[in-house]
Amino acid sequence: MTGRRPPEKPGGCAVVRSGTILGAGPDQTDAGQVLICRGRVSRACPHQPVPIDADGCLVAPGLVDIHVHGAHGHDLTDPDPAAWQQALAAHLAAGTTTALATLASTSHGQTADALRTAAALTGSPVTPTLAGVHLEGPCLAPEQRGAHDPGRLRTAEQLLDELTPLPEALLMVTLAPELPGADALISYLAGHGVTVSAGHSSATPSQLLHAQHLGLLHLAHLWSGQSTLTRPALHRLPGLLEASLASDGLTAEVIADGHHLPPTLLTIALRCLGPQRLCLVSDATAGTGLPPGAVFRTGASTGRVHDGGYAATEDGTSLCGSVTPLAGCAARMREMTGAPIEDIVTMATATPARAAGLYPRKGSLLTGADGDIVLLGAALEVRAVVLAGHLVTDALAGRAR
Ligand SMILES: [Zn+2]
Numbered sequence: 001m002t003g004r005r006p007p008e009k010p011g012g013c014a015v016v017r018s019g020t021i022l023g024a025g026p027d028q029t030d031a032g033q034v035l036i037c038r039g040r041v042s043r044a045c046p047h048q049p050v051p052i053d054a055d056g057c058l059v060a061p062g063l064v065d066i067h068v069h070g071a072h073g074h075d076l077t078d079p080d081p082a083a084w085q086q087a088l089a090a091h092l093a094a095g096t097t098t099a100l101a102t103l104a105s106t107s108h109g110q111t112a113d114a115l116r117t118a119a120a121l122t123g124s125p126v127t128p129t130l131a132g133v134h135l136e137g138p139c140l141a142p143e144q145r146g147a148h149d150p151g152r153l154r155t156a157e158q159l160l161d162e163l164t165p166l167p168e169a170l171l172m173v174t175l176a177p178e179l180p181g182a183d184a185l186i187s188y189l190a191g192h193g194v195t196v197s198a199g200h201s202s203a204t205p206s207q208l209l210h211a212q213h214l215g216l217l218h219l220a221h222l223w224s225g226q227s228t229l230t231r232p233a234l235h236r237l238p239g240l241l242e243a244s245l246a247s248d249g250l251t252a253e254v255i256a257d258g259h260h261l262p263p264t265l266l267t268i269a270l271r272c273l274g275p276q277r278l279c280l281v282s283d284a285t286a287g288t289g290l291p292p293g294a295v296f297r298t299g300a301s302t303g304r305v306h307d308g309g310y311a312a313t314e315d316g317t318s319l320c321g322s323v324t325p326l327a328g329c330a331a332r333m334r335e336m337t338g339a340p341i342e343d344i345v346t347m348a349t350a351t352p353a354r355a356a357g358l359y360p361r362k363g364s365l366l367t368g369a370d371g372d373i374v375l376l377g378a379a380l381e382v383r384a385v386v387l388a389g390h391l392v393t394d395a396l397a398g399r400a401r
């Protein structure tokens, strides 16, 4: 995409009152309100901030989804800016105020085109929630590829070549660290500040630790696309899953859409890692918002939406991402684990923002943070969304603006 970027919508001035504030600093909680001046959380605002009555809701930072592939039939590997605008707007209306556009494995040409679209759109008013790109693949272990097209997987050397020089918008890469040549790729990405994540991988505990020493910081969707315990002879060998749960210092994702993981596994993940290391992600595909039976594309693969709120590959053998925006996953995580609401909010805001290197500007309501807020009801349903000080959706008033 070329041409001049339209001027950024200036941040608004607003004051959110009469709610329970989460993720704020002492400045805001003392006053029982969150003040936003010109789009940033502030101690003072001389511009007559617009009052927003939270009506007893939880006042939380806007949700941060670091693993989201699309919505409403639009997959983000489609380099058309209109597709990105519509997909990200759907997630914004559902409470996601910061998104890492996540690209499943597809051809080199299409990935490069999508990265160019991302560079043009990041920070633009067309897609105000777009923080950058998360490449999920194409350097993945074939036996753990899940819904990724085997014909689109590439070697670490090939991906290193494709990503040199580093694309502007790239914030995160999920790869299989045990593959030949991965060391150089991990070192290159980590050295440039890109978050490296292990996923769709059969890495052993020692391979994971080695990658961590090279700069790997994160783990993609626990239990999905990860090797697990085996017992080839007398002795048990832990897989990437057990290595992840026993790890120190790494952050990790779970897809708590009610289909990928049952309550027992979510509880194990939360007990092992805690809310400061466990991130809720949607892994939401283009199938999000489509009716049952709808067929959609994700990367170079095809999925189908099923009754009951899930999507599977066409042959029905594997789940194909989710069809639930992040706020829905947060609500399901609360139902399935009974974790405190503060911890659920942390896992959908501060922890993923940290994992992507965006905290505290995103994922917090500390002074100076972006004025992105969700108002949540008692079941964590989204009641209103504020983006850079502007009210975007307002279920409290029963209308969208
Ligand atoms: Zn995946």
Ligand SMILES: [Zn+2]
Binding pocket: 067, 069, 102, 136, 283, 321
């Ligand atoms: Zn994914």
